[in-house]
Amino acid sequence: MLLGDGSPTRHLRLLTGHEVEVKLIAMEYESCLNKEAPLEAKELLPPLLRRQVWLTCNSQTLAWAESWWNQKEAELHLKNKEQPIWKSLTQGRSELFREVDGLALVKADWLESEFQQPGPFWSRHYRFFRQERELTVIREVFSPQLEVWLGPSPRNEIQLS
Numbered sequence: 001m002l003l004g005d006g007s008p009t010r011h012l013r014l015l016t017g018h019e020v021e022v023k024l025i026a027m028e029y030e031s032c033l034n035k036e037a038p039l040e041a042k043e044l045l046p047p048l049l050r051r052q053v054w055l056t057c058n059s060q061t062l063a064w065a066e067s068w069w070n071q072k073e074a075e076l077h078l079k080n081k082e083q084p085i086w087k088s089l090t091q092g093r094s095e096l097f098r099e100v101d102g103l104a105l106v107k108a109d110w111l112e113s114e115f116q117q118p119g120p121f122w123s124r125h126y127r128f129f130r131q132e133r134e135l136t137v138i139r140e141v142f143s144p145q146l147e148v149w150l151g152p153s154p155r156n157e158i159q160l161s
Helices: 008-016 039-043 071-077 085-090 109-115 144-150
Strands: 020-030 048-057 060-070 097-106 121-130 133-142
Touching: 008 020, 008 048, 008 060, 008 144, 039 133, 048 071, 060 071, 060 109, 060 144, 071 133
Parallel strands: none
Antiparallel strands: 020 048, 048 060, 060 133, 097 121, 121 133
């Protein structure tokens, strides 16, 4: 899940046997990147849009994700805001390249509340490229509930932003 270049929403569907529901938290203009944003997000052309979602299967929250987009690219590619990004980007069957830029363990009260488990939680961030151009930067945080299907995963108690 962390290093794969496939679609996390497709992986969640295959693991659980249930369709993935995207629950939009926010999608709004971001005038300046917050300090927790991946460095790669600074490579996107402003104005930027930030999208945040919960990914659920059978009413169980299995991941949180946020993405940063150039506003025009977001308008072009994210017409259905409740649809997984992978599905939106591959509808025309055009080629995409994903590059995983970082892994982390993240601890946050609001994640513990939604996942209903203590942290820290595995996280990754990556970029999608199309025609050698950066399209979006995505960060995902995964629920430990995935260990039901994937097996146990060691999570050291580290406080990261």
